[in-house]
Amino acid sequence: MNTSLSSRSKKFRRGVIAAVIASAMTAVAAEAPIKAPKDVDVVADKNPLSETVETIPSGTDFQPISRDGSWIKVRTPGGKEGYVSAEDVTPLASLTGASGSTSVNGLTVTNATKGLGPDTEKYAQMKNFKTDNLNQMITWGNDVSAKEVKDFAKGGHVGPAKYRNK
Amino acid sequence: MKRKLPLSTKLLFAGSLTTAAILLAMLPFNVGGCGVGGIDVGNAVGGITTLGKSASLDKKEPEIGESVALQVTNRYPLYQDKNLTRYVTLVGRTVGASSSNPALKYYFGILDTPQANAFSAPHGFVFITRGALMRMKDESELAGVLGHEIGHICKQHGLRAVQSAATKQGLTQLAGSVTNIGQFANVVDAGGDVVLNTGFSEPQEDEADHEGVKFMAAAGYDPHGYLHFLQRIAAEQGKAGDKPFGTHPGMSDRVKRIQDQINKMNNPTGQTLADRFAANVTLR
Numbered sequence: 375m376n377t378s379l380s381s382r383s384k385k386f387r388r389g390v391i392a393a394v395i396a397s398a399m400t401a402v403a404a405e406a407p408i409k410a411p412k413d414v415d416v417v418a419d420k421n422p423l424s425e426t427v428e429t430i431p432s433g434t435d436f437q438p439i440s441r442d443g444s445w446i447k448v449r450t451p452g453g454k455e456g457y458v459s460a461e462d463v464t465p466l467a468s469l470t471g472a473s474g475s476t477s478v479n480g481l482t483v484t485n486a487t488k489g490l491g492p493d494t495e496k497y498a499q500m501k502n503f504k505t506d507n508l509n510q511m512i513t514w515g516n517d518v519s520a521k522e523v524k525d526f527a528k529g530g531h532v533g534p535a536k537y538r539n540k
Numbered sequence: 541m542k543r544k545l546p547l548s549t550k551l552l553f554a555g556s557l558t559t560a561a562i563l564l565a566m567l568p569f570n571v572g573g574c575g576v577g578g579i580d581v582g583n584a585v586g587g588i589t590t591l592g593k594s595a596s597l598d599k600k601e602p603e604i605g606e607s608v609a610l611q612v613t614n615r616y617p618l619y620q621d622k623n624l625t626r627y628v629t630l631v632g633r634t635v636g637a638s639s640s641n642p643a644l645k646y647y648f649g650i651l652d653t654p655q656a657n658a659f660s661a662p663h664g665f666v667f668i669t670r671g672a673l674m675r676m677k678d679e680s681e682l683a684g685v686l687g688h689e690i691g692h693i694c695k696q697h698g699l700r701a702v703q704s705a706a707t708k709q710g711l712t713q714l715a716g717s718v719t720n721i722g723q724f725a726n727v728v729d730a731g732g733d734v735v736l737n738t739g740f741s742e743p744q745e746d747e748a749d750h751e752g753v754k755f756m757a758a759a760g761y762d763p764h765g766y767l768h769f770l771q772r773i774a775a776e777q778g779k780a781g782d783k784p785f786g787t788h789p790g791m792s793d794r795v796k797r798i799q800d801q802i803n804k805m806n807n808p809t810g811q812t813l814a815d816r817f818a819a820n821v822t823l824r
Contacts, residue, residue, distance in 0.1 A: 421637050491603040500722075504613075507618045511618060530679070532760035532810075533634055533638065
């Protein structure tokens with residue numbers, strides 16, 4: 375009897391532990407850290423010229439919170455919240471909502487480097503359109519970081535008045 | 541065969557397609573794009589649309605934009621100058637950050653043609669020709685033309701062209717029908733035809749002008765730059781003996797409306813950044 379209870383208890387505990395581990399893995403997968411491949415500005419709003427909350431040094435891991443179009447809401451290592459442009463960080467595929475199969479502008483980051491949306495690809499095939507020019511345009515666009523836009527605007531004293539020179 | 545339309549069209553005037561065809565033959569360089577929008581060709585977009593703005597269509601906007609952009613990049617090659625494209629992108633994103641949709645990521649391409657023109661596709665795709673860049677004097681002029689295109693995007697003029705086409709084809713739920721790639725292609729083709737050939741309606745061109753001036757001024761650029769560019773293009777066309785175009789009421793009205801808008805802004809000033817433009821744009 376005791377043996378039987380003990381056995382069931384052990385099985386129950388194993389089950390609980392397994393469930394906890396599985397749950398934890400899901401959470402980790404959903405909120406896997408993202409990395410700054412180069413210095414990345416975390417900004418206050420979903421606008422590349424909004425106020426810089428914190429600059430993340432190249433190579434730093436930090437936490438995504440949620441995703442909205444081409445912007446990722448993040449928590450910095452210093453505990454501050456703000457936004458980064460999805461194309462400015464890696465890896466993108468591990469983020470919540472990223473499927474790797476949607477379209478270029480804002481839905482997934484993988485689009486930027488791995489291809490256009492599925493309907494776009496079908497359309498291109500149907501029309502016998504080349505996609506290399508558009509892919510190059512997107513790649514070149516993704517090479518321009520939000521931080522570069524901010525530095526450029528600052529250099530010319532342009533940008534929205536409320537953010538200018540911040 | 542695809543028609544080539546005058547720059548004037550995109551940027552400067554309204555009129556009939558017949559008039560446009562005549563002008564085309566007379567103009568020193570071709571232009572099209574949204575300026576073509578000035579031409580009233582039965583108004584594929586202009587009257588818009590009996591189809592309500594459906595959530596499903598909005599959801600498809602990225603791929604609609606990509607597919608229209610594909611049509612543009614299969615009509616014109618991209619100018620292979622990464623540094624120049626980077627500069628145009630930086631100016632464009634500065635204006636985009638001051639637009640009514642600052643969160644959208646805008647992508648910019650330079651089309652390798654001496655024709656002066658600019659185009660946009662839904663969801664953030666903006667194109668400007670090498671010929672247009674060659675005719676600019678400073679960064680504020682570039683900001684104005686890019687602002688005009690961003691205005692089309694923010695007002696979803698391209699998307700409405702697709703909506704209109706979908707309505708004409710009896711498609712009320714594009715997303716539901718998109719499993720049929722043929723139907724998707726048909727409506728996207730129609731959107732691209734508006735962007736590249738027939739152009740947006742005159743009210744949409746005016747709206748894009750208004751938004752563009754507003755955005756560039758909000759970004760701290762001198763809005764006179766856009767006006768100066770349009771006036772220069774008009775003068776260039778006039779020198780070529782394009783009298784019918786030069787006196788076209790749509791063109792003068794459009795320039796006048798921009799001037800009026802600027803006047804109401806109490807003689808705004810802003811950056812022109814001629815030196816930075818000259819350092820980055822060496823096309824001649």
